[in-house]
Amino acid sequence: MRLRIVLGGSEHGGIELRPRRVGALPARHLVRPALGLLGSGTLHVAARHSASVPDALAVRNLAKRYGSVQALKGVDLEVAEGELVGLLGPNGAGKSTLVKVAVGLVRPSSGNAEVGGFRAGSRAARSHLGYLAELFRFPGWYTADELLELHQRLAGSHGGAAERKRLLELVALSDAAGRRVDGMSKGMQQRLGIAQALVGDPRLLMLDEPTSALDPVGRRTVRLLLEELRGRGVSVLLNSHLLSEVELVCDRVTILLGGEVVAAGTPHELSRPRGVELETDAGTTRIEGATREDAPRLVSEAVAAGRKVYGVNVLTSTLEDVYLEAVGGETS
Amino acid sequence: MTAVWTIVGYGFREAVRRKMFAVVVVLTIAFLLLFWLANHYVFRDLSTITPPSDVHVDTRTFAGAFLTGLSMFATLFLGVVLAVFLTLGVVSGDAERGLLQPLVARPIGRSTLLVARFLGAGGVCVAYVLIVYFVGVLITGLTGHWYPDQIVWPGIELAGAVLVVIALSLLGSVVLSSTANGIAIFMLFGAGLVAGLLGSIGHALNSHTIKHASTIASWALPFEALYQDGLRMITEHASGLTGFLLQLGPFGGAYVHGWGIRTWAVAYVLMVGAVALFSFSRKNL
Numbered sequence: 001m002r003l004r005i006v007l008g009g010s011e012h013g014g015i016e017l018r019p020r021r022v023g024a025l026p027a028r029h030l031v032r033p034a035l036g037l038l039g040s041g042t043l044h045v046a047a048r049h050s051a052s053v054p055d056a057l058a059v060r061n062l063a064k065r066y067g068s069v070q071a072l073k074g075v076d077l078e079v080a081e082g083e084l085v086g087l088l089g090p091n092g093a094g095k096s097t098l099v100k101v102a103v104g105l106v107r108p109s110s111g112n113a114e115v116g117g118f119r120a121g122s123r124a125a126r127s128h129l130g131y132l133a134e135l136f137r138f139p140g141w142y143t144a145d146e147l148l149e150l151h152q153r154l155a156g157s158h159g160g161a162a163e164r165k166r167l168l169e170l171v172a173l174s175d176a177a178g179r180r181v182d183g184m185s186k187g188m189q190q191r192l193g194i195a196q197a198l199v200g201d202p203r204l205l206m207l208d209e210p211t212s213a214l215d216p217v218g219r220r221t222v223r224l225l226l227e228e229l230r231g232r233g234v235s236v237l238l239n240s241h242l243l244s245e246v247e248l249v250c251d252r253v254t255i256l257l258g259g260e261v262v263a264a265g266t267p268h269e270l271s272r273p274r275g276v277e278l279e280t281d282a283g284t285t286r287i288e289g290a291t292r293e294d295a296p297r298l299v300s301e302a303v304a305a306g307r308k309v310y311g312v313n314v315l316t317s318t319l320e321d322v323y324l325e326a327v328g329g330e331t332s
Numbered sequence: 333m334t335a336v337w338t339i340v341g342y343g344f345r346e347a348v349r350r351k352m353f354a355v356v357v358v359l360t361i362a363f364l365l366l367f368w369l370a371n372h373y374v375f376r377d378l379s380t381i382t383p384p385s386d387v388h389v390d391t392r393t394f395a396g397a398f399l400t401g402l403s404m405f406a407t408l409f410l411g412v413v414l415a416v417f418l419t420l421g422v423v424s425g426d427a428e429r430g431l432l433q434p435l436v437a438r439p440i441g442r443s444t445l446l447v448a449r450f451l452g453a454g455g456v457c458v459a460y461v462l463i464v465y466f467v468g469v470l471i472t473g474l475t476g477h478w479y480p481d482q483i484v485w486p487g488i489e490l491a492g493a494v495l496v497v498i499a500l501s502l503l504g505s506v507v508l509s510s511t512a513n514g515i516a517i518f519m520l521f522g523a524g525l526v527a528g529l530l531g532s533i534g535h536a537l538n539s540h541t542i543k544h545a546s547t548i549a550s551w552a553l554p555f556e557a558l559y560q561d562g563l564r565m566i567t568e569h570a571s572g573l574t575g576f577l578l579q580l581g582p583f584g585g586a587y588v589h590g591w592g593i594r595t596w597a598v599a600y601v602l603m604v605g606a607v608a609l610f611s612f613s614r615k616n617l
Contacts, residue, residue, distance in 0.1 A: 066616070100617070107614060131434070
């Protein structure tokens with residue numbers, strides 16, 4: 001049975017919830033974000049495009065089996081135009097497989113994936129996307145500029161030297177344009193990888209752990225870059241283990257576990273109330289179950305009771321809390 | 333076509349920048365120097381060799397053909413080494429190292445990528461084989477004043493033999509890891525050479541079974557047949573006892589030869605290529 005609740009007007013304008021399967025792991029039952037989750041479900045919030053414009057990425061009931069291992073079990077996911085979606089999950093959850101199917105590196109066992117309305121893996125689909133693999137390497141004998149030129153030719157980009165210069169500036173590698181890849185640090189190579197993914201102004205950017213080798217400054221550079229790309233209307237699917245990073249930049253988050261979507265929504269939607277803390281002259285009191293809306297009443301009651309109120313703190317779960325609840329502490 | 337030539341150029345740059353290529357070049361120069369020395373001493377001492385009066389052997393032809401055959405074997409061997417090391421990891425190896433995914437994600441098509449890698453490796457190896465072959469022929473010609481009956485065709489067939497190996501190695505790179513592919517191709521190469529020698533022995537002994545096995549091997553591994561056909565053509569007009577002795581090998585004539593095997597070799601490359609393309613199109617990276 002498939003329960004479908006649409007909040008809002010049109011299908012693209014509302015929120016769709018599907019009942020999750022009863023999972024084997026009790027921890028999964030704990031996941032109750034404010035709005036929707038679950039199973040192989042889709043949660044699609046406030047699409048920014050008209051119904052005639054296909055999603056940058058649309059994945060429907062996608063399954064992938066490697067021999068006896070079921071990597072994906074009917075995943076649905078959509079990335080609208082200009083949307084930045086974070087993909088989270090423990091190792092082995094199926095995140096990279098999902099990205100690889102979308103890029104055309106892996107053939108799905110069933111279901112389908114489309115990029116800009118074209119079948120994932122087709123030339124038309126690949127001409128719409130930029131991709132940075134989790135484990136990648138560039139030929140060491142190329143300079144940064146030569147590597148981008150190679151990818152310009154392969155992508156059919158006519159941006160020329162101006163595009164290469166702009167991309168290297170974007171990832172703070174302007175001074176390394178003539179440096180060979182084998183003379184670069186891992187972090188520099190990672191930033192060059194992001195520049196490579198941006199060659200040809202892709203409509204959809206698929207980044208698989210783009211900040212794994214970066215220092216805090218490099219991560220901030222990438223974060224700012226992602227925000228800038230979103231501002232330009234580029235859609236991004238960000239596969240990352242860095243929850244704080246995802247929470248900061250992503251419009252929506254999808255959490256995978258065992259090849260299934262176990263939670264999806266905006267970071268705000270996924271977070272749930274965890275009470276209100278009142279700081280008074282009698283000390284700090286935590287009122288469990290209270291929400292932001294309860295805060296004024298709680299303050300009034302405390303004042304009426306003769307207490308001096310120094311502060312109110314509305315507590316909500318962080319993305320990390322949501323993630324840990326969703327995956328039940330699983331890792332591999 | 334831009335994408336094809338871009339990947340060809342990518343493969344070419346990869347080929348000439350690898351240390352292995354430098355090793356092959358150094359070994360080739362060493363081989364050619366030794367080959368020149370061998371030619372120098374063999375032809376200098378040739379006049380001192382006097383066969384019995386009732387044995388009518390053209391010693392110059394025998395020595396020239398033997399040395400040219402040796403040179404062709406070395407050229408084929410070095411060409412195959414180069415071909416295998418340029419192609420053994422083109423798919424699985426590069427995918428494991430993360431070099432392939434950024435290329436495949438581009439809108440160029442996997443078939444374009446594989447065909448371009450074939451053309452890139454083929455271009456390097458064919459140029460290499462032809463240069464070494466013709467330098468070898470020139471050394472023998474200048475030092476011994478002996479030239480093969482056919483000069484151009486044996487070189488083309490050697491180059492064709494290396495193209496067959498490249499096609500097999502590319503197919504292997506799709507379905508096997510780099511190490512397994514390298515081992516498999518060298519074992520196939522060795523099997524082909526053994527089959528060729530067995531063919532010579534089989535014909536000398538007039539053993540139907542050995543001849544039959546050798547013929548099957550020649551069709552199954554046409555690079556060996558092309559090499560043997562090249563050897564046959566360098567002494568195409570040799571006759572009498574000289575021709576008979578050369579036929580005995582190891583650098584003697586082919587028993588599967590002509591346009592049949594050449595056409596089959598082209599079809600073989602196309603079929604192996606088609607299987608490689610099909611396998612690559614379905615491969616998860």
